[in-house]
Amino acid sequence: MLKAAGIAFAGVLVLSAAGAGWAYWHLNHNIKSVDINSALGDDRPARAVSTPSVSASASASASPLPSGALNILVLGSDSRSGKANAKLGGGSSSGARSDTAMVVHIDEGRTKATVVSIPRDTLVTRPSCPTSSGGATSVAYNAMFNSAYSVGGPVCAVKTVESLTNVRMDHYIEIDFSGFADLVDALGGVTVTTDEDIDDDKSHLHLTAGEHHLDGTKALALARTRHGIGDGSDLGRIGLQQKLVKALLKQIASTDLLTDPTKLYKVANAVTGSLTTDTGLDSLGELMKLGQSLKGLSSEDVKTVMMPVVTAPSDRNRVVANEPEASELWASLK
Numbered sequence: 001m002l003k004a005a006g007i008a009f010a011g012v013l014v015l016s017a018a019g020a021g022w023a024y025w026h027l028n029h030n031i032k033s034v035d036i037n038s039a040l041g042d043d044r045p046a047r048a049v050s051t052p053s054v055s056a057s058a059s060a061s062a063s064p065l066p067s068g069a070l071n072i073l074v075l076g077s078d079s080r081s082g083k084a085n086a087k088l089g090g091g092s093s094s095g096a097r098s099d100t101a102m103v104v105h106i107d108e109g110r111t112k113a114t115v116v117s118i119p120r121d122t123l124v125t126r127p128s129c130p131t132s133s134g135g136a137t138s139v140a141y142n143a144m145f146n147s148a149y150s151v152g153g154p155v156c157a158v159k160t161v162e163s164l165t166n167v168r169m170d171h172y173i174e175i176d177f178s179g180f181a182d183l184v185d186a187l188g189g190v191t192v193t194t195d196e197d198i199d200d201d202k203s204h205l206h207l208t209a210g211e212h213h214l215d216g217t218k219a220l221a222l223a224r225t226r227h228g229i230g231d232g233s234d235l236g237r238i239g240l241q242q243k244l245v246k247a248l249l250k251q252i253a254s255t256d257l258l259t260d261p262t263k264l265y266k267v268a269n270a271v272t273g274s275l276t277t278d279t280g281l282d283s284l285g286e287l288m289k290l291g292q293s294l295k296g297l298s299s300e301d302v303k304t305v306m307m308p309v310v311t312a313p314s315d316r317n318r319v320v321a322n323e324p325e326a327s328e329l330w331a332s333l334k
Contacts, residue, residue, distance in 0.1 A: 023265060024284060030272035033282030036172055039130050039155045045168040048334055065293040069108040071333060072171045073161050075149065076100030076180065076223065077276075100223065100241055101145070103161065103169070105333040111296045114303045114333065115245060117238045118161070120146035122309060123318050127163045129156035142314060154276065164321070165330040171290075172278040179274015180223070181216030184248070186266035187255055189213050192222065192247045194240075200225040219244060235306070235319075242304035249299035305329070 048069050076099050101118040126143040128136045129152035137151050148160035158169050175183075184190050191213045198207045205221035214222060223244055226237040255263070272284075281287055308326045309319035321327075 023268075027268050027272045028284045030269070030275070031282050031284075031287075032276045033279050034154045034172070034276060036155055036158050036169075036278045037280075040159055044159075045162055045166050047168050047170070065289060067108065067110055067293060070104075070106040070110075070170045071167055072104040072106070072173060073158055073169045074100075074102045074104055075154070075157060075172075075174045077149070077174050077176045099146070101157075101161070102241075102245075103165065103167070103333070106294070106297070110293050112301045112303075113297055114305065115242065116329065116333070117242065117304070117306045118145060118164070119234045119238060119306065119309055119319055120144065121234045121318050122164075122307070123312050123315070123320050124148075124160060124164050126151075126156070126160050129159050142312075144318070154278075165333075166327075167330050167333055171281050172276075173281065174276040175274045177220060179270060181220045182270035182274065183267065184214070184216035184219040186263065186270045187248075187251050188263075189215050190219050190244070190247045190251045192219075192243050194222075194243075198222075198225055235309075238306050242306075245304060246299050246302065249302060253298065 048071070099120065101120060103116045103118065105114045105116065107113065122145040123142045124145050126137075126140040126148050128139050129148070130136050131152065137156065140147070145160065145164075149157045152159075154172055154174060158172055161167075162169055191211060193211045194207055194209050196209050198205055200206070200221075203221040203225040205218065205225045207222075212218075223241050224237070225240065226234055271287075277287075281290065308322035308329065310322045312318040312320045
């Protein structure tokens with residue numbers, strides 16, 4: 001998605017220079033943001049220290065592209081707000097949770113990345129989080145991981161991940177149900193291969209094992225399905241989500257957006273219209289710079305893993321971090 005954003009926004013800048021400045025204005029104002037750094041202050045893990053370098057793709061006359069290591073918390077929100085999200089999400093129209101949580105670690109040089117999925121059913125100690133009214137939530141023990149977003153939004157989601165991992169999140173990116181579906185449709189769909197039949201009435205997905213080209217609605221259903229595979233837990237769904245991430249990267253690489261202005265604008269509109277970011281990524285310029293810095297990153301260079309977990313002693317339907325393996329994984333991302 002970040003690479004798609006970079007390509008799309010670069011194209012929009014070209015269109016803007018050709019007289020379509022309204023498109024740039026519209027897309028720039030699509031993006032919603034949260035000032036996470038101000039909300040959390042200095043009581044956070046230290047930032048990673050990287051060796052200053054210049055991306056090989058930056059010209060001598062242009063500003064150098066960033067090339068240092070990054071950790072980005074990417075959340076898929078199951079918010080039912082709005083008609084499009086309600087139709088795709090089903091269920092209650094109130095509240096929102098982090099339906100998908102991934103820590104994306106980009107190595108220094110930005111040619112390799114590791115995507116670590118955190119099961120939403122993980123029991124964690126949810127730290128006290130600042131609220132928009134100036135107060136704070138209470139510390140909660142043995143809380144569901146995805147409850148952090150419910151009680152404190154992006155700020156609490158970031159603080160909970162940093163508390164769990166002891167790794168500083170440099171950026172935050174959230175995409176909602178309808179935005180994800182729109183992005184897949186704008187890219188012309190995505191091709192995935194399933195290892196088993198999927199028959200899930202709750203996500204409305206029914207697929208036989210094998211290769212499938214999915215539109216946005218079905219790709220979203222694949223990302224959400226859990227009852228029709230394996231033991232019906234969140235762990236099986238994570239495997240499908242990781243397949244989908246790889247498939248999206250391949251689709252982006254095979255789509256020449258710069259030669260198709262209509263598709264380019266649809267992708268850019270889908271990305272920006274569904275995003276909530278931290279204030280460090282809340283403009284086309286910043287997102288474009290990030291996306292362009294990742295153009296050397298291919299799907300083969302992205303490793304997908306899940307945080308090591310074991311069944312929670314207190315509840316067989318929940319999991320907890322498996323130590324010391326989990327801590328060793330997070331330490332490798334610093």
